[in-house]
Amino acid sequence: MPEMPERQVGEAGSPKHYRSRTDDLPDQVGNVGRRTMDEIAEDIVASQGKSMISLGPLEKVYVFWLAGMSCDGCTVAVTGATEPSVEDLITGSIPGLPLVILHHYVLQLEAGDHYIRTLELAEQGKLDGPYVIVYEGSIADETLTAGCDPFAAEGALPLWAPSEQRRRIATAEWVQRLAPGAAAMIAIGTCATWGGIPAAYGNVTGAMSVMDFLGKEYRSALGLPVVNIPGCSPVGDNFTDAVQSILLFLQGLGPLPEFDELGRPAWQFSDTVHRHCVRAGYYEEGTFAKEYGDKECLVEVGCWGPVVNCNITEKGAISHMGGCMNAGGPCIGCTMPGFPDKFAPFYQSPPGSLISSNASRLMGSIIRPLRRISQRERNREIRWHNIIPSGWAAERGKETLTHRIVELFYNKMQFGGGNRPGRRLPEDEFSSGYRPLPEEAYGENYQVLPEERIKRRVKRE
């Protein structure tokens, strides 16, 4: 293993944490730099020419990311976050925010016992900053594994004992140990927030949510109930945005974030998928996709969007791109506490949509033709009547009585009876019996200015 250059303790990049935390442990495999996550974070801040001067009471916050019955989808989603990104949080790039020291089993520098040592120190209250727990995946009922290895575990204790005398520590046990002292407890993803797929009918592992595991009386060291960021997988930005909002509040630099009765950030989950859906206009006009790949509303191929609290249609999956309906997928309710059982079988029309989509269909059958008539009339320059001076026009539509009525309607209603500013009003022309010259009168030269047309009309009269 290469020797690290010696530095003064306290100097940026000094291995003070590494030394002080792991002196009694044998060298770890991996982590050739022999550095801790906080040393690296402090180095990055120093390399940017910044100092660790905090704008609030917190200088740094440890974040322990633990995983239970999880597929790692939440991790993948959060590493794609952009507003802010994980990199922004862990490099002190957001003004006013404390430095976030992320301990994540995928991104962690320390390995094995060195990784577990930081969790031990947190439990003993020996860290030099508050800590937040983020839990991904549902929590299994580890009483079912008595005498065997846990369903989900991280590390084995005690660290001083030889490996054969150690006990694997379930992540559920880490939650039990660390939750009382945590500044905040954040459940990420639908498995952690509501139980999710591992807790579906059958549930052989006794899987449950973090809230179910800790109970409704649970409060963090700062008095917060469990914060829930659901989604399977969640929108990565929802997590980083919530962390940022909580930290700004704790620094005294932001308002108290609002959470709903289920502990979800209210600004992210108060609207339904449907309200911001790119296909909502089709629903409102009563036109529905018959099969996947159609461009219309997906409710009849199984979309639950009108009743699901989620902002995927507003935020997209990553950086305002993608997301279920944008990519052609109906909403299957993955952010909801009832998921998956209450939304199964997937890809079938939800029973409640029978009334609402048929009501839309009925209304749409009246509204749609009226809109198309208006659309056609409004889709013409003010100087055109039955002549469209476009080489692209497949046909020069005849001006029908319907269109004249629509034109009259808009011209009368649009300005509330007042005069439209500017040139001579088309409604004057209409009401005085003016009809535009037939196309032959213009010959090839039908792109004439309105003033010239008016002069020709006067001359004709």
Ligand code: SF4
């Ligand atoms: Fe609403 Fe779903 Fe249709 Fe979008 S696809 S408009 S969310 S029902």
